[in-house]
Amino acid sequence: MSRATTDAVHVDDQLLAMYVAELGAIGDTPDGMYRFMYDDAWQRARDTLLGWIRDAGLEARVDAVGNVFGRLPGSGDGVVLTGSHVDTVPSGGKYDGALGVVGGLAALAALRQVGTPTTTLEVVSLCEEESSRFPANFFGTRAMLGLIAPDEPDRLRDRDGVTLAEAMRRAGLDPAAVATAERHDLRTFLELHIEQGRVLADEGVDIGLVEVIPGIAWETITVRGRQDHAGATPMDLRADALQAAAQMAREITVAVEGEGRPAVVTTGRWTVEPGQPSIVPGLARFSLDLRHPDLSVRDRLLDQVHRICADVAQRHGVEVDVVRDKDEEPATMDETLLDVLRGSAEACAASWRRMPSGAGHDSQLMASRVPTAMVFVPSVEGRSHTPAEYTSPEDCVRGASVLATALHRLAY
Amino acid sequence: MSRATTDAVHVDDQLLAMYVAELGAIGDTPDGMYRFMYDDAWQRARDTLLGWIRDAGLEARVDAVGNVFGRLPGSGDGVVLTGSHVDTVPSGGKYDGALGVVGGLAALAALRQVGTPTTTLEVVSLCEEESSRFPANFFGTRAMLGLIAPDEPDRLRDRDGVTLAEAMRRAGLDPAAVATAERHDLRTFLELHIEQGRVLADEGVDIGLVEVIPGIAWETITVRGRQDHAGATPMDLRADALQAAAQMAREITVAVEGEGRPAVVTTGRWTVEPGQPSIVPGLARFSLDLRHPDLSVRDRLLDQVHRICADVAQRHGVEVDVVRDKDEEPATMDETLLDVLRGSAEACAASWRRMPSGAGHDSQLMASRVPTAMVFVPSVEGRSHTPAEYTSPEDCVRGASVLATALHRLAY
Numbered sequence: 001m002s003r004a005t006t007d008a009v010h011v012d013d014q015l016l017a018m019y020v021a022e023l024g025a026i027g028d029t030p031d032g033m034y035r036f037m038y039d040d041a042w043q044r045a046r047d048t049l050l051g052w053i054r055d056a057g058l059e060a061r062v063d064a065v066g067n068v069f070g071r072l073p074g075s076g077d078g079v080v081l082t083g084s085h086v087d088t089v090p091s092g093g094k095y096d097g098a099l100g101v102v103g104g105l106a107a108l109a110a111l112r113q114v115g116t117p118t119t120t121l122e123v124v125s126l127c128e129e130e131s132s133r134f135p136a137n138f139f140g141t142r143a144m145l146g147l148i149a150p151d152e153p154d155r156l157r158d159r160d161g162v163t164l165a166e167a168m169r170r171a172g173l174d175p176a177a178v179a180t181a182e183r184h185d186l187r188t189f190l191e192l193h194i195e196q197g198r199v200l201a202d203e204g205v206d207i208g209l210v211e212v213i214p215g216i217a218w219e220t221i222t223v224r225g226r227q228d229h230a231g232a233t234p235m236d237l238r239a240d241a242l243q244a245a246a247q248m249a250r251e252i253t254v255a256v257e258g259e260g261r262p263a264v265v266t267t268g269r270w271t272v273e274p275g276q277p278s279i280v281p282g283l284a285r286f287s288l289d290l291r292h293p294d295l296s297v298r299d300r301l302l303d304q305v306h307r308i309c310a311d312v313a314q315r316h317g318v319e320v321d322v323v324r325d326k327d328e329e330p331a332t333m334d335e336t337l338l339d340v341l342r343g344s345a346e347a348c349a350a351s352w353r354r355m356p357s358g359a360g361h362d363s364q365l366m367a368s369r370v371p372t373a374m375v376f377v378p379s380v381e382g383r384s385h386t387p388a389e390y391t392s393p394e395d396c397v398r399g400a401s402v403l404a405t406a407l408h409r410l411a412y
Numbered sequence: 413m414s415r416a417t418t419d420a421v422h423v424d425d426q427l428l429a430m431y432v433a434e435l436g437a438i439g440d441t442p443d444g445m446y447r448f449m450y451d452d453a454w455q456r457a458r459d460t461l462l463g464w465i466r467d468a469g470l471e472a473r474v475d476a477v478g479n480v481f482g483r484l485p486g487s488g489d490g491v492v493l494t495g496s497h498v499d500t501v502p503s504g505g506k507y508d509g510a511l512g513v514v515g516g517l518a519a520l521a522a523l524r525q526v527g528t529p530t531t532t533l534e535v536v537s538l539c540e541e542e543s544s545r546f547p548a549n550f551f552g553t554r555a556m557l558g559l560i561a562p563d564e565p566d567r568l569r570d571r572d573g574v575t576l577a578e579a580m581r582r583a584g585l586d587p588a589a590v591a592t593a594e595r596h597d598l599r600t601f602l603e604l605h606i607e608q609g610r611v612l613a614d615e616g617v618d619i620g621l622v623e624v625i626p627g628i629a630w631e632t633i634t635v636r637g638r639q640d641h642a643g644a645t646p647m648d649l650r651a652d653a654l655q656a657a658a659q660m661a662r663e664i665t666v667a668v669e670g671e672g673r674p675a676v677v678t679t680g681r682w683t684v685e686p687g688q689p690s691i692v693p694g695l696a697r698f699s700l701d702l703r704h705p706d707l708s709v710r711d712r713l714l715d716q717v718h719r720i721c722a723d724v725a726q727r728h729g730v731e732v733d734v735v736r737d738k739d740e741e742p743a744t745m746d747e748t749l750l751d752v753l754r755g756s757a758e759a760c761a762a763s764w765r766r767m768p769s770g771a772g773h774d775s776q777l778m779a780s781r782v783p784t785a786m787v788f789v790p791s792v793e794g795r796s797h798t799p800a801e802y803t804s805p806e807d808c809v810r811g812a813s814v815l816a817t818a819l820h821r822l823a824y
Contacts, residue, residue, distance in 0.1 A: 091639070091686040132688070197644030216643065218689055227503065229796035230678035230701045231628070232609030232770030235669045237794065242679060243665055246658035253655055257647045266642035267654060268689050272682040274503040276544070277630055277699035277737075278771075279680050279797045287689035289642045325689075358644030359690075382649065384641035385691045 008347040009114065009404040011106040013397045019052065019102035020396060023086075024094030032091035032387030036133035036158075038066065038167040045086050049101070049125050056109035058123075064177040065143040065168070066127040072108050074120035078187040080411045082107065082403060083124035085140060085362060089132050093389025095194045099377070099396060101125040103192040107404035117411040119187065129362055133158045134167075135325075141362040143181035145369055153178060188337065188410060189366040191374045192403045194391050197358045198382025206350040206398055208376030209338050213357040213364040214262070214293040217302055218326035220285060221248065221309060225318040227274065227282030238280055242272050244316035245284035251308045256290070256301060262356060263301060265290045293330050293356045331364035334371035337406075341373055344405035350398050359384075375399055375406075420759040421526065421816040423518040425809045431464065431514035432808060435498075436506030444503035444799035448545035448570075450478065450579040457498050461513070461537050468521035470535075476589040477555040477580070478539040484520050486532035490599035492823045494519065494815060495536035497552060497774060501544055505801025511789070511808060512604040513537040519816035529823040531599065541774055545570045546579075547737075553774040555593035557781055565590060600749065600822060601778040603786045604815045606803050609770045610794025618762040618810055620788030621750050625769045625776040626674070626705040629714055630738035632697060633660065633721060637730040639686065639694030650692055654684050656728035657696035663720045664700070668713060674768060675713060677702045705742050705768045743776035746783035749818075753785055756817035762810050771796075787811055787818075 026048060027033050027041030035041040046068055053060040053070035061069045068086075084100025104123035111121060126140030134156045142148050153165035153175035165175035195201075200208050225241035249267040256265040269287040288305065292298035306322060313320035338354070345352040357374065366372045377399035380390040438460060439445050439453030447453040458480055465472040465482035473481045480498075496512025516535035523533060538552030546568045554560050565577035565587035577587035607613075612620050637653035661679040668677040681699040700717065704710035718734060725732040750766070757764040769786065778784045789811035792802040 089686070089688055089691060091691075130690070195644060196641040197646070198649065214643065226795075227798040227800075228794070229608040229771055229798075230680060231626070231676060231703050231772060232607060232791075232796060233676070233794060234609070234673050235665070235676055236673070237610065240665075240678075242682065243662065246661050246679075249658050250655065250662065253647075253652075261646050261648070264643060264645070264647055266652075266689070266692055267658075268642060268684070268691050268693055269687045270654065270682055270684040272680070274501070275681045276501055276797075277678070277680050277701045278542070279501060279503075280678055281680055282798065284682075289689045291643050359641055360643060379644075382640070382645060383638075384644060385688075386639040386641075386694065388639075 008401060009110050009408045011110045011397060011400040011404055013393065015109065016102060016106040016397055016400055017393050019106060020094065020099065022048065023098050023102055027088065033088040033093060034090060035086065035088045037087050037128040037139065038171040039133070042087060043171055052105060056105065057112050058108055063143065063181040064173060065140060065181050066171060066173055067140045067143065067181065068125040070105055070108055070123045072112055072117060072121040074117040074411060076118045079120045079122050079185045080188045080407060081122050081124055081186050082190045082407060083126060084191050084193055085126040085129035087128050087130050087132060089130050089385045091387060092385055093387055095389050095391050096196065096384055097129060099194055099391065100192040103396065103400035103403055106400050107407055110404050111408060114408065119411040121407055121411050126362055134164050136164060138362060138365050141365045143178060144183045145365060146182035148178050186370050189363065189370055189372040190337065190403060190406060191361060191363045192399050193361060193374055193376060194379045194384060195376040196379055196384035198379065199355055200376060200378035201380060201382060205353045206395065207345045207352040207402055208355045209341050209352055210333050210357045210374035210376060211354050212293045212333065213331045213361055214291045215295050215298055215328045215330040216326060216360050217290045217298060217324065219288040220323045220325055221288055222285045222321045223313065223318050224283055225281065228280040230278045230280055233280055239317045240280050241284040241318055242281040244312055244318045245286055247316065248309050248312045249286060251312060252288070252305050255304050255308065259301060262358070263292045263297065295330055328360065328364065331367040333367060333373045337371050337373035340406050340409050341375055341402065344402045344409060347405050348398060348401050350402055375403055420813060421522050421820045423522045423809060423812040423816055425805065427521065428514060428518040428809055428812055429805050431518060432506065432511065434460065435510050435514055439500065445500040445505060446502060447498065447500045449499050449540040449551065450583040451545070454499060455583055464517060468517065469524050470520055475555065475593040476585065477552060477593050478583060478585055479552045479555065479593065480537040482517055482520055482535045484524055484529060484533040486529040486823060488530045491532045491534050491597045492600045492819060493534045493536055493598050494602045494604070494819060495538060496603050496605055497538040497541035499540050499542050499544060501542050501797045503799065504797055505799055507606045507801050507803050508608065508796055509541060511606055511803065515604040515808065515812035515815055518812050519819055522816050523820060526820065526824065531823040533819055533823050538774055546576050548576060550774060550777050553777045555590060556595045557777060558594035560590050598782050601775060601782055601784040602749065602815060602818060603773060603775045604811050605773060605786055605788060606791045606796060607788040608791055608796035610791065611767055612788060612790035613792060613794060617765045618807065619757045619764040619814055620767045621753050621764055622745050622769045622786035622788060623766050624705045624745065625743040625773055626703045627707050627710055627740045627742040628738060628772050629702045629710060629736065631700040632735045632737055633700055634697045634733045635725065635730050636695055637693065640692040642690045642692055645692055651729045652692050653696040653730055654693040656724055656730045657698055659728065660721050660724045661698060663724060664717050667716050667720060671713060674770070675704045675709065676770070707742055740772065740776065743779040745779060745785045749783050749785035752818050752821050753787055753814065756814045756821060759817050760810060760813050762814055787815055
């Protein structure tokens with residue numbers, strides 16, 4: 001790893017502002033951003049990025065799953081990769097994922113002016129991270145790491161029943177070629193991302209250096225009671241699935257609140273059946289998202305969640321069923337890379353702090369294979385996964401310049 | 413009103429069993445009955461009923477909104493009407509509404525054998541009571557009473573965006589003719605219905621004579637919080653709309669449980685947005701159905717509901733908005749008709765009790781214009797608005813025979 005004692009590398013602020021604005025217009029609606037893997041907006045974003053990559057004098061390529069790469073070839077072996085994901089949550093914002101893609105592109109555009117690196121540099125627009133359309137999250141990163149199960153393309157369906165394979169074909173991709181997306185030449189991964197929380201904004205710090213990404217647990221909690229007439233069934237004879245589920249959601253939340261920061265729990269998706277004002281609900285189903293950077297704390301809280309569900313179900317005379325949908329281990333970032341990023345922040349005259357991530361990121365999977373680190377920039381009021389998500393142009397440029405400086409120190 | 417001292421009039425048990433089974437097969441699915449106004453199943457039911465009416469030797473007619481009538485002409489003026497509604501709730505049962513239609517038809521078929529009445533008898537299959545497809549409940553009864561607003565057919569839409577007028581046209585009806593459905597010749601209305609509760613079943617009583625139908629209040633409660641990232645937003649900084657709504661729903665329910673029988677409250681329909689596991693909900697909306705036969709008690713409970721919503725909203729840092737969707741006055745049944753029904757039950761050797769209705773019924777509107785009363789038969793385990801809804805063939809026949817006997821006492 002060469003450690004040139006250069007000055008900071010600054011990205012072009014007007015170019016980055018154009019990237020952010022134009023990518024943020026693709027999939028924008030009055031209800032926020034909707035850019036789901038392989039849909040029309042996603043395809044327009046892919047084509048737009050390919051154009052920008054070529055305009056920047058980089059080599060453009062799309063892999064078998066739709067990850068888009070811009071390459072600045074080096075004289076030696078291996079690849080230093082940067083980037084993030086291009087898909088959004090429903091009703092999302094313009095910065096989550098997107099900033100790491102266009103920030104990485106602006107960084108490589110600036111570095112191309114510096115000269116030919118010793119290690120090849122690539123920026124990637126990962127096709128999928130959010131699991132918004134298919135239950136396939138980290139699909140882009142998993143493809144690069146050879147972690148896509150062979151049956152996923154035909155097995156996974158979106159809410160309209162379209163298989164992932166069919167969606168790939170409609171986007172001009174061949175689902176039979178997924179395995180060819182695997183990479184063996186990656187040496188390092190750096191990801192620029194908005195914080196999505198309010199730590200940096202509250203403390204007035206420019207740059208967050210992520211030490212650890214928490215292990216997320218997702219569960220689906222299904223409550224089955226008894227569907228009855230809303231007028232003719234006395235309260236004392238009911239087994240109302242929704243009332244039991246609401247009580248569970250409240251007790252779970254109060255319990256996790258009692259644990260204190262950084263434990264978080266969210267019950268974000270709800271289905272109530274049959275869903276009529278005049279019918280006592282027979283079924284209620286809700287999602288649980290529970291996170292803590294310490295796996296033992298997280299698992300202790302999950303045990304508490306399950307005890308609450310069983311206890312409330314018994315009190316309400318309903319049945320409860322819990323299914324674990326996702327179970328991620330916490331991921332630790334590379335200390336050497338954190339040192340490089342710290343030095344780069346200082347070279348850019350940016351204040352910094354080390355911190356855990358609140359959210360999950362592609363970096364947590366990449367970290368299982370190659371040295372990986374993340375750079376956070378502030379989110380105004382900590383807002384994210386909402387159209388109100390915002391990071392100032394100055395913070396975007398600062399983060400991309402810290403990234404460019406670090407890439408320069410790593411690859412030249 | 414002639415009061416002939418005849419014996420009981422018994423309906424044909426095999427004919428009634430056939431009616432119940434065959435009407436119950438129209439719109440039946442693995443998830444229960446789905447027969448919504450003007451849909452395919454509803455049209456098949458209409459056509460089947462018209463065939464049965466003609467087979468019974470009655471005059472068949474469909475009015476401008478799709479109410480189906482079977483008429484046994486009398487020698488004098490006016491009409492004694494019986495019947496109920498043919499539409500179902502989603503995932504409903506085979507008896508709610510349907511029994512009153514086919515029980516009334518079986519009663520008129522039996523009375524036709526007795527001879528020509530002095531007052532014309534009609535049985536009606538009301539096109540709509542449940543408000544399952546359009547927000548237009550009691551549409552059939554309202555049409556007969558001239559209570560359809562002129563703009564309803566073009567204004568009201570189903571969940572697919574189809575207007576009521578368009579749905580009428582697809583079912584062969586002319587929305588411009590709605591006003592012609594109004595009747596001025598009705599003298600009496602009797603409705604046979606399943607209890608939909610468990611009072612009769614628990615007490616082993618054959619027949620319920622309804623004294624009063626409670627005033628139903630429907631409200632929509634909308635909670636607006638702040639949509640945030642589920643990983644990066646600490647619990648103490650959230651304004652989670654769903655958590656506030658769940659707390660409201662629980663406190664409201666506990667308050668109404670504290671009032672005791674016969675107060676009932678139901679929170680049956682839920683919308684949570686954006687509805688993703690990884691996003692703190694920014695909006696939660698739920699329906700409130702609150703009933704009590706004493707209007708002053710109901711309104712006191714509604715005041716309490718509103719205080720709870722405001723209090724919980726303040727504690728959770730969210731905004732709450734309450735809209736009244738329906739506000740019905742309790743309806744009192746006619747004492748003279750209750751006497752006739754009591755005598756008819758005794759003539760049929762049926763045990764009886766007077767009772768309030770739990771549910772709302774077409775009779776509550778009819779009662780505002782003509783003397784009206786209802787006959788309840790037992791619901792096994794009190795189940796209703798579910799595919800598990802069931803009333804034994806013996807109870808169906810007994811109820812229809814009490815109805816036939818009462819119609820005989822009223823119209824001969």
